Amino acid sequence: MTVDAAALLTPDGLVHRGHSVCSEDCLNTGQIGRYGDAHVGSTDLPRCVLNVLLSVLGAGQLTLPYAMHKLGGLWWGVLSLVVFTALSMHSLKTLSYYELYYTPQGCLESYSELVIRVLGGSFSLLCQFLLIFYAWGGAVAFLVILKAEFLAFFPSCGRAVLCGIACFLWCLSSCEDLTFLKKFSWLGCVVAVLITLVTVFVSPPDVTEQSLQQFFSSSHEPSLLDVAASLPLISFSLNSSWAYIPVLCTLSDKSRTSSLILWSNVLILLNYLTLAISGYCRFGKDVKPNIMDSLGSDYADSWMVRGAKIALCVQLTLALPLRFFVARKTIQDGCPSLAKSRASLAFALVLAATLAALPDVSLATVLGIVSGICASMIIYILPAIIDLRHRRTITPSGLRGTDLASLFLSLVSLIVGILILLGSLWANAMGVAVGS
Template identity: 25%
Template sequence: MMHQEQASATSQSQALDLPPPSPGEDTPFLGDAQNPPLSSQPRTFANVFIAVVGAGVLGLPYCFKRTGWIMGVLMIFFVADLAYHCMMLLVHTRRKLESMSEIPKITSFGDLGFAACGPIGRTVVDLMVLLSQLGFCVSYLIFIADTLANLYLGSNIWGISSASLCIWGCFPFQLGLNSIKTLTHLAPLSIFADVVDLGAMAIVMCEELGIIVKKMPNVRAFAGPSMFFYGMGLAVYSFEGIGMVLPLESEAKDKSKFRGILAISMAFIALMYAGFGALGYFAFGEDVKDIITSNFGKGFISSVVQLGLCINLLFTFPLMMNPVYEIIERRFHDGNYCIWSRWLLVLTVILIALMIPNFADFLSLVGSSVCCGLSFVLPTVFHLIAFNGEISRIEWNCDVGIAVLGVVLGISGTWYALAEIFMVKA
């Protein structure tokens, strides 16, 4: 399930007779949104898994096809380690800033941006969160449309793209779901969706092992440098969940063990991603499709798995849009609910999804253009600002190096992902 990403800080009401605030960036996934209990280590592990793992994993076999399987595996572990390091930078930065008496409690990525850089810091974080959340929701629609078209409709109906018809078919359904003011009661669906994702991945991997045992096609280990940047974008997308690190650390019962739990969680996810991507490529070789489930045809088990994923993403869509609504309504509607702006945003997502021809290419674009900034550039910049003059030369060089790497990967990956998208459309 898609990573359960992020937004900006939700203000606390001081009047006892006012209703509690709607879920925002600092809303926990497992527990009471208003009075979250402290999380045990297993619960923290589950929260990290929910925050990071998403439908982007289904594009990894196609990514391995483009990059080569050894390069793909190396990229997965490299990005996992880098993402973990930057997540801990946010935790250290929050602790440093909160130790200053004039800094209020920091509950979200947006709060941290404000504490480090003032209004411009919050604006940059809000903008990147908004773009990344919209990108996630666009990828949901692309997956749903491509899957339903492959299963039931074929490539076109009466000369009209069946995938486009499926996207438009989601429109009225999403208008209704996204009109709900409080989405807390939909949160259990996110947990259920992660269970379905794990089940789907297990079924897919078992099917792939059967195919590999019968006959393994020719595969390549490495591709050219252009595919490196393309693959890095998709890998970064797959590990996007950095916006939830601060609230997860806040609700951890034993904060001294949070670092270890986070490291174990990221290592487990990296192993799962690498295995899933490699097995998918080994099973289908150069014939692997941008959504791996499309390679399994229309058998009963395959159809049930794909339909279950589609249903889950339909209900996850409004949860992923909620941080966008929180940002827009806070900035333009004084924090008040506005149904028209929500409907307009849903329409915007629909129109973007109609223009994107390939699921994996779009994941790479979002990962490069936005997630690199959120995951690598902003954490290191905020860390440098908070610890100005207090860190060693090695730490300073490391922060600067990661920030530069994030910028290079962002620019290069965006360029190559756009080239792939326009090449497919042509």
């Protein structure tokens, strides 16, 4: 992917709001979707909301009850989910603002293209690194979950089963085209909702006065390290920014962008609050980093729990090749000399992820590190930098009240992103996120 070294948004280029500053050369290089592409503006609002849900709901929610416990209890956990959802919505609003500003009739194809075109080609390497690490690190998290489930189903040979699955993943990840696997993307959303339903109905919390007092009080006094290790878990579960640009590209009525952001995030928040509150109220301080482990220990014979676990394994197994595929293709795009090394690159990526997942590593640790590096950059830091650098340029006649509010929220997002980035790495290096 070739990208101009200079940023697309420049002080001289952004004077008149509502007009694209992209030249035909940009379109011809393939960086911006052509106005005649069939997928551009081809989808209505409900389907776009569903696509955002499909891209977000999944394995990240499994750690939410544990994060609530580590944050000190129900109220702090709920407040964190609401605040981080609001910051995620601001990030999407910022991305929409710049996407629609200079491509009002067309669209960029990905988050990375938007960042590179706005901030310049110097950010190309950073975007490539984030994409590779986010895809590969998420694959490690998936493998950690699979290992735990295989050990529960096959106590004597769970790790051997994981290695067998890894061979299957290598074969698929070496393929030139994995489009057919996208047909199974809906499984992630279905499994996420299924896990929430199982948590609510299979393990209903006690409703006695004593238990309610216990659950509404702090499960423990969180330290600064606990907070630093827990907040990235919430950030990871809310990362819709990376997949949002392609979805926005397909929205037929761009005036309904705010509705797309609002409805998708409200539905995500409702699912997460239901799972997190139910799981925390049922297990309290004994909740595991993966809520499925808590359910498995107390409800191993429940057919609903077994069904949810099997569905989760199937969904993760089908989702893993796409993550390795994305990481491999990004490496090949950055190093064209490796274009013919599909099998070798896929083998290295799958082997490294499997070796990282085989030891007794906590899911909270893996997601904390991945989120600390990637989610903090993708959701908070890069959109905030874009807004803080260019909003004044876009409105040279003077900033309005909404512009000032956006700049303030972008500054908050930047600070939050930096704190998550530094705090999570510090906490995970200290081993705080490792669950028992």
